[in-house]
Amino acid sequence: MESASSMIAIERLSKTFETSRGTSHLALSDVSLDVAQGEFVSVLGPSGCGKSTLLYIVGGFVNPTAGVARVKGRVITGPGPDRGPVFQEFALFPWKSVLGNVMYGPRQQGVKHAEAEAQACALAMINQCSDKPGGDPAVVEARSTSRIRKKVHSAVRWANVRS
Numbered sequence: 717m718e719s720a721s722s723m724i725a726i727e728r729l730s731k732t733f734e735t736s737r738g739t740s741h742l743a744l745s746d747v748s749l750d751v752a753q754g755e756f757v758s759v760l761g762p763s764g765c766g767k768s769t770l771l772y773i774v775g776g777f778v779n780p781t782a783g784v785a786r787v788k789g790r791v792i793t794g795p796g797p798d799r800g801p802v803f804q805e806f807a808l809f810p811w812k813s814v815l816g817n818v819m820y821g822p823r824q825q826g827v828k829h830a831e832a833e834a835q836a837c838a839l840a841m842i843n844q845c846s847d848k849p850g851g852d853p854a855v856v857e858a859r860s861t862s863r864i865r866k867k868v869h870s871a872v873r874w875a876n877v878r879s
């Protein structure tokens with residue numbers, strides 16, 4: 717049951733995908749879940765039970781067929797800076813530099829290039845890799861994947877704080 721303190725409120729969500737074969741596939745059926753601020757929730761289940769679909773709906777990447785999902789009381793209608801997926805893979809853009817990857821979040825929030833660059837350098841502590849600020853992320857990733865991911869995450873969080 718949704719309470720006033722809900723950070724995320726998922727109410728009777730269902731999702732049916734239309735497949736390329738012209739059939740319908742029920743991925744989620746009547747799911748309700750309430751997440752309070754600061755609460756840590758794990759969604760467990762066998763492959764194909766709809767975990768990713770649920771997260772995509774909360775992320776705003778997929779629309780539910782029925783039911784409603786809210787963040788801080790607002791109905792989710794699309795992606796927003798108040799929600800950030802962290803992928804199992806590192807999900808870096810290989811065609812962008814390290815700095816370009818770190819700046820991606822702030823730039824998507826409309827922060828001007830120079831400001832995003834300055835803030836990304838400062839907040840993501842890119843001075844630690846200042847020998848290769850324009851380096852190929854694949855090269856740096858091989859050296860220190862978790863560090864780069866943290867930098868990207870920091871930049872996105874920074875963008876979120878500003879919005």
Ligand SMILES: Nc1ncnc2c1ncn2[C@@H]1O[C@H](COP(=O)(O)OP(=O)(O)OP(=O)(O)O)[C@@H](O)[C@H]1O
Pocket residue numbers: 733734735741742743761762763764765766767768769770
């Ligand atoms: N775009 C889509 N079109 C058709 N069916 C889909 C689509 N996306 C997911 N499905 C189906 O919906 C069901 C739920 O998929 P989902 O990816 O949410 O499961 P999951 O619990 O995350 O699985 P896993 O543990 O393997 O990641 C699966 O049967 C999947 O094949």
Ligand SMILES: [Mg+2]
Pocket residue numbers: 767768769
């Ligand atoms: Mg999944």
